[in-house]
Amino acid sequence: MSSNHGTHGENASQEPNAAEDANPDSDPIAPQDLSSPSDPIAFQEPMVELVSVWKSFGDKEVLRGLDLTVQEGDVICLIGASGCGKSTLLRCVNLLETLDRGSIYFIGTEIAPGVVNDNAVRKRMGIVFQSLNLFPHLNVLENMTLGLRVAHRISKATALELAKEWLARFNLSDKISEYPERLSGGQQQRVAIGRAMIGSPDLLLLDEVTSALDPELVGEVLALMKELAAGGTTMLVATHEMGFAKEVASRVCFIHGGVIHESGRPEEIFGSPRTEETQRFLARLREGGRL
Numbered sequence: 001m002s003s004n005h006g007t008h009g010e011n012a013s014q015e016p017n018a019a020e021d022a023n024p025d026s027d028p029i030a031p032q033d034l035s036s037p038s039d040p041i042a043f044q045e046p047m048v049e050l051v052s053v054w055k056s057f058g059d060k061e062v063l064r065g066l067d068l069t070v071q072e073g074d075v076i077c078l079i080g081a082s083g084c085g086k087s088t089l090l091r092c093v094n095l096l097e098t099l100d101r102g103s104i105y106f107i108g109t110e111i112a113p114g115v116v117n118d119n120a121v122r123k124r125m126g127i128v129f130q131s132l133n134l135f136p137h138l139n140v141l142e143n144m145t146l147g148l149r150v151a152h153r154i155s156k157a158t159a160l161e162l163a164k165e166w167l168a169r170f171n172l173s174d175k176i177s178e179y180p181e182r183l184s185g186g187q188q189q190r191v192a193i194g195r196a197m198i199g200s201p202d203l204l205l206l207d208e209v210t211s212a213l214d215p216e217l218v219g220e221v222l223a224l225m226k227e228l229a230a231g232g233t234t235m236l237v238a239t240h241e242m243g244f245a246k247e248v249a250s251r252v253c254f255i256h257g258g259v260i261h262e263s264g265r266p267e268e269i270f271g272s273p274r275t276e277e278t279q280r281f282l283a284r285l286r287e288g289g290r291l
């Protein structure tokens, strides 16, 4: 873990408590926070930093002092057995869960539900889940632009232009007026990822976005994820798609026992895993034909 927690803590304590103030001008994650620190020593602020994060549900301890640093441009694949806490981790980052202990920093500011302006933070993170991402009663254009219009307060005309741009990029231009039920699962997930990206978030969180799809539809979604990764999108991806992790991840993190048990470049994790637990997990995947 990097040595800058103290600095983070101090910065965070100087931030106004935006939860008591719905005024968007008091956005604690203001754009100016993104500029390089005035520190003359070149220092790249991590995009996200989790420091000793603990999270239980009832008496089940899911995250047990988990540390993770995500730098700008990273594509981090979170792997691990079902129930190991991948979704919980992503939900904590997106302020959908309150930590029991520990801290999460987003671009240098400590974030926690209700302590910062949750919507200001979420505006700068896109998240896509396994399924049911789209509003069924809204068409593709309305799904794509709702957040832009409400959270980002972008005009109808600009939102339409942005939606058209992203739909063209994702090869979905002809679906602009379609309702979700008329789209394939793969198309729905591509629209959901487009919607997550349309506000130009700093970070994209993807939680098993291909696992509810029929096998023949997985490829089109993975291809789109690869394209975003190649374009420099910072991504934190919970996945069972080991092919994607091997090919695209800048770092693979194996979650076990509530912590990042082992992490490294894909060739390290898949080629020469150091610990017995990682070896056992990978062996199970191989037996199941998933690696």
Ligand SMILES: Nc1ncnc2c1ncn2[C@@H]1O[C@H](COP(=O)(O)OP(=O)(O)O)[C@@H](O)[C@H]1O
Residues within 6 Å of the ligand: 057, 058, 060, 062, 080, 081, 082, 083, 084, 085, 086, 087, 088, 089
């Ligand atoms: N809201 C919740 N209430 C109770 N238990 C939960 C809740 N969310 C997750 N869990 C439990 O926490 C553990 C981790 O879940 P999850 O983060 O979804 O794992 P993964 O995404 O790696 O499969 C599981 O045992 C799950 O049942």
Ligand SMILES: [Mg+2]
Residues within 6 Å of the ligand: 086, 087, 088, 207, 208, 238
């Ligand atoms: Mg999950």
